[in-house]
Amino acid sequence: MKKIYLHPLPIRIWHWANAFLIIMLILTGIHLRVPDITSFPQYSFTVALHKYLGYVLTASFLFWLFYYLFTKGMAKHYILNARDFKGIPKQALYYLYTYFAKGRSPFTPTPDAKFNPLQKLAYSSVMLLLMPVIIITGILFSDILFFFRYIDMIGGLRILDAIHVITGYCFVLYLIVHIYMSSLGKGIATYVKSMITGYAEEPDDENKP
Amino acid sequence: MMPKRRAILFTKSSTSATISIMLAIILVLLALFSPSLNAAVTPDECLDCHEAYRKSNHGKASCVDCHNDITAFPHREKLVKPLCKECHKETSALYAKSIHGAGGLSCKECHAVHFLDKDKKDCLFCHKKVAHDSLPSKEKHLESMGCTACHGTKRGGSAKVQLRVHVSKGGAIGKEMIDPDKNSVIDRAEFDHLLAYLEKNHKDLYTMRKSYSVPGDVHGVAKKALQCDECHGEGNIFKEARLRLSGVSSHTFRADPKILIPELPSIKDYKATVHGKKGIACSDCHISQERISDDTCLKCHKEVYGVYKNSVHTKKGAALCTDCHNPHSITAYREYNAKQRVDVCARCHKDYLEKHTWLPHTRLHFNYLECSTCHSPESQKSIVFYIGKRSDGKKQALTYRDISDAYSSHVDLKKIIDADGDNLVISQELSDFFLGLQKKFREELFVGGSIIVTKVHHDYSEKGTKHKVCTTCHSHNAPFYDSMYLILPDAEDQLYIPVKGTTLGAAPISVFTDLSLLGEERVTINDIKMLFGVGDKGRSGQAPELGFKWIDLLGIALFAIILIFIILHIIARIFLKR
Numbered sequence: 001m002k003k004i005y006l007h008p009l010p011i012r013i014w015h016w017a018n019a020f021l022i023i024m025l026i027l028t029g030i031h032l033r034v035p036d037i038t039s040f041p042q043y044s045f046t047v048a049l050h051k052y053l054g055y056v057l058t059a060s061f062l063f064w065l066f067y068y069l070f071t072k073g074m075a076k077h078y079i080l081n082a083r084d085f086k087g088i089p090k091q092a093l094y095y096l097y098t099y100f101a102k103g104r105s106p107f108t109p110t111p112d113a114k115f116n117p118l119q120k121l122a123y124s125s126v127m128l129l130l131m132p133v134i135i136i137t138g139i140l141f142s143d144i145l146f147f148f149r150y151i152d153m154i155g156g157l158r159i160l161d162a163i164h165v166i167t168g169y170c171f172v173l174y175l176i177v178h179i180y181m182s183s184l185g186k187g188i189a190t191y192v193k194s195m196i197t198g199y200a201e202e203p204d205d206e207n208k209p
Numbered sequence: 210m211m212p213k214r215r216a217i218l219f220t221k222s223s224t225s226a227t228i229s230i231m232l233a234i235i236l237v238l239l240a241l242f243s244p245s246l247n248a249a250v251t252p253d254e255c256l257d258c259h260e261a262y263r264k265s266n267h268g269k270a271s272c273v274d275c276h277n278d279i280t281a282f283p284h285r286e287k288l289v290k291p292l293c294k295e296c297h298k299e300t301s302a303l304y305a306k307s308i309h310g311a312g313g314l315s316c317k318e319c320h321a322v323h324f325l326d327k328d329k330k331d332c333l334f335c336h337k338k339v340a341h342d343s344l345p346s347k348e349k350h351l352e353s354m355g356c357t358a359c360h361g362t363k364r365g366g367s368a369k370v371q372l373r374v375h376v377s378k379g380g381a382i383g384k385e386m387i388d389p390d391k392n393s394v395i396d397r398a399e400f401d402h403l404l405a406y407l408e409k410n411h412k413d414l415y416t417m418r419k420s421y422s423v424p425g426d427v428h429g430v431a432k433k434a435l436q437c438d439e440c441h442g443e444g445n446i447f448k449e450a451r452l453r454l455s456g457v458s459s460h461t462f463r464a465d466p467k468i469l470i471p472e473l474p475s476i477k478d479y480k481a482t483v484h485g486k487k488g489i490a491c492s493d494c495h496i497s498q499e500r501i502s503d504d505t506c507l508k509c510h511k512e513v514y515g516v517y518k519n520s521v522h523t524k525k526g527a528a529l530c531t532d533c534h535n536p537h538s539i540t541a542y543r544e545y546n547a548k549q550r551v552d553v554c555a556r557c558h559k560d561y562l563e564k565h566t567w568l569p570h571t572r573l574h575f576n577y578l579e580c581s582t583c584h585s586p587e588s589q590k591s592i593v594f595y596i597g598k599r600s601d602g603k604k605q606a607l608t609y610r611d612i613s614d615a616y617s618s619h620v621d622l623k624k625i626i627d628a629d630g631d632n633l634v635i636s637q638e639l640s641d642f643f644l645g646l647q648k649k650f651r652e653e654l655f656v657g658g659s660i661i662v663t664k665v666h667h668d669y670s671e672k673g674t675k676h677k678v679c680t681t682c683h684s685h686n687a688p689f690y691d692s693m694y695l696i697l698p699d700a701e702d703q704l705y706i707p708v709k710g711t712t713l714g715a716a717p718i719s720v721f722t723d724l725s726l727l728g729e730e731r732v733t734i735n736d737i738k739m740l741f742g743v744g745d746k747g748r749s750g751q752a753p754e755l756g757f758k759w760i761d762l763l764g765i766a767l768f769a770i771i772l773i774f775i776i777l778h779i780i781a782r783i784f785l786k787r
Contacts, residue, residue, distance in 0.1 A: 033727070173771055
């Protein structure tokens with residue numbers, strides 16, 4: 001069994017920071033949405049926390065964006081090509097059936113192509129679509145009066161809120177799927193370990209993920 | 210005719226002709242210069258008999274100037290009554306129209322015509338006890354100005370006012386200090402600056418005295434006196450004002466009359482105010498020049514004051530009723546929007562933003578709610594909605610004009626909105642009205658709203674951390690959801706129409722896009738039941754629209770589906786030992 005270095009240190013740090021931020025933002029976001037769900041922490045504290053965590057998330061997103069743009073990883077790892085689209089059904093079938101049939105994953109990660117087509121689809125949707133939307137709407141929320149002209153263009157505070165919340169729900173849904181699927185490695189914690197060490201186990205001949 | 214006659218005279222006899230011509234000339238002269246003719250009658254001749262009039266004086270007029278039917282002595286016993294208007298034409302004409310003249314009083318009632326310097330009768334001679342009770346600052350007005358200032362006819366130039374500032378000690382005051390813009394006219398800012406300067410540098414060493422000159426003709430006393438606003442309003446009759454500095458320095462400046470004649474709220478506008486409409490006159494409140502005290506307000510607003518007098522404001526002597534309420538304002542307090550209400554408090558509490566930094570989106574909050582929402586816990590808080598239009602990127606509340614134009618006649622809006630006439634507007638009725646109204650407008654309409662106090666409790670003592678709890682408002686249980694009104698402009702007033710059966714989140718999406726409160730909506734079991742058609746339809750008998758709640762419903766549903774899927778996947782893994 002060979003180990004390949006898949007996740008460079010900056011990306012591992014980013015991943016876990018991002019994970020922390022998103023979980024915190026979801027939790028504070030739920031409190032914001034349902035204010036009387038708890039009286040601790042103080043609602044105004046939650047408002048501030050959500051806002052500043054949002055700023056940190058923005059910084060973290062920009063780091064991720066520029067890292068992949070500079071290392072030219074964006075096209076390799078995130079942008080779906082024609083072959084990827086063809087590979088999506090096969091990959092989906094793997095998780096739904098082949099996996100249980102102890103079959104091999106149709107995809108083997110390499111440093112040049114870390115993610116399978118389904119991963120690519122999910123990650124690029126999250127990072128290149130959901131993330132910018134939630135960041136931009138979040139920034140508009142940070143100073144409603146200052147950005148009122150733009151909020152008005154979108155259709156009002158309520159529409160802005162709807163967009164932000166819908167995107168937020170998408171993050172929640174993505175997160176639970178992401179966490180669950182991280183357990184689909186050789187062992188339950190295999191993928192989590194690789195996200196910590198950076199090394200992924202290259203599957204042996206008959207082996208999977 | 211004449212030439213013919215003359216011709217005859219000339220032909221008949223030259224002597225008789227000469228006599229005739231002379232007689233004619235004399236007659237003509239007689240007719241033309243009759244007074245000078247009887248000027249031959251000297252005053253001394255008159256005084257021979259009328260000894261009592263020896264000291265008579267009427268300017269340079271002699272007896273026969275007025276008694277002009279005396280041409281020789283002895284004169285007729287019954288003389289023609291002299292007519293003043295023959296000399297005093299203008300004055301007589303003015304007097305004839307005046308309340309005195311029209312009332313039949315002759316000149317002699319006031320003027321002792323033979324002895325003008327004696328026996329002078331002024332206004333007080335007849336009008337001994339004029340109370341002038343309704344005149345604010347009675348003493349000041351009566352002492353500084355004569356009766357004719359207000360009661361006489363304005364003649365001979367504009368009214369003038371002068372302020373004499375005498376500074377007895379201290380350093381000289383330069384011209385440029387008083388008039389920095391060097392336009393020789395003192396405006397309000399310059400005047401305020403001067404007063405502040407004197408207070409600081411010449412405290413107790415200066416005196417100020419105002420003097421007024423109002424030309425008014427006593428012969429033209431009109432039925433109606435000058436109204437307050439003719440001096441203290443827009444059309445101030447004081448067109449000239451002067452500021453004279455004496456003492457340590459002497460300068461004279463022209464000044465803006467408005468700084469010396471205090472301006473009162475427009476009387477015309479006052480009639481449109483709540484007080485004005487109820488027929489309360491200026492003098493009902495203004496009994497002196499002193500600022501009206503709370504006692505004045507108390508005469509009518511006893512109940513409110515009962516609460517207020519025990520609050521911090523009164524206890525600390527911080528605020529009179531009129532510090533917050535402008536009795537001359539055309540807009541009633543209830544017509545103020547949240548921002549305008551905040552502005553009232555902010556006149557004293559200027560640091561209100563700094564004091565509320567704990568409140569996220571401080572400025573935004575103050576755009577949508579007023580101070581008493583939190584600081585008067587016992588007051589009734591309501592959400593009020595208004596319908597506005599967007600034109601040229603600006604948002605404006607619809608006026609009565611807009612709505613009546615849209616319906617092209619007088620409309621009873623209440624009947625249109627509250628179709629079933631139960632005096633309660635439900636979500637469905639509101640959205641129907643809104644959508645119906647939108648069709649009549651080219652501009653895009655919107656529903657705006659704010660949280661204001663609709664029944665005020667005048668105790669603002671509440672402060673501190675107690676009400677820093679966001680969830681008092683950001684909760685689906687917030688008190689104002691039970692008290693919602695749609696405010697619509699009516700011809701006279703505003704209509705407050707109660708709105709029930711909806712929270713904002715459940716309102717039709719198209720209606721409330723402009724107002725959003727965190728925590729206002731919460732998906733209920735009933736909402737989920739509604740989706741399956743088994744929920745309670747509520748009093749409206751119609752399914753309440755989900756509005757923006759569908760976001761949460763969909764989100765929760767997807768969450769559940771994915772969770773079930775994952776659980777199934779896990780079960781499969783366990784059974785298949787993967």
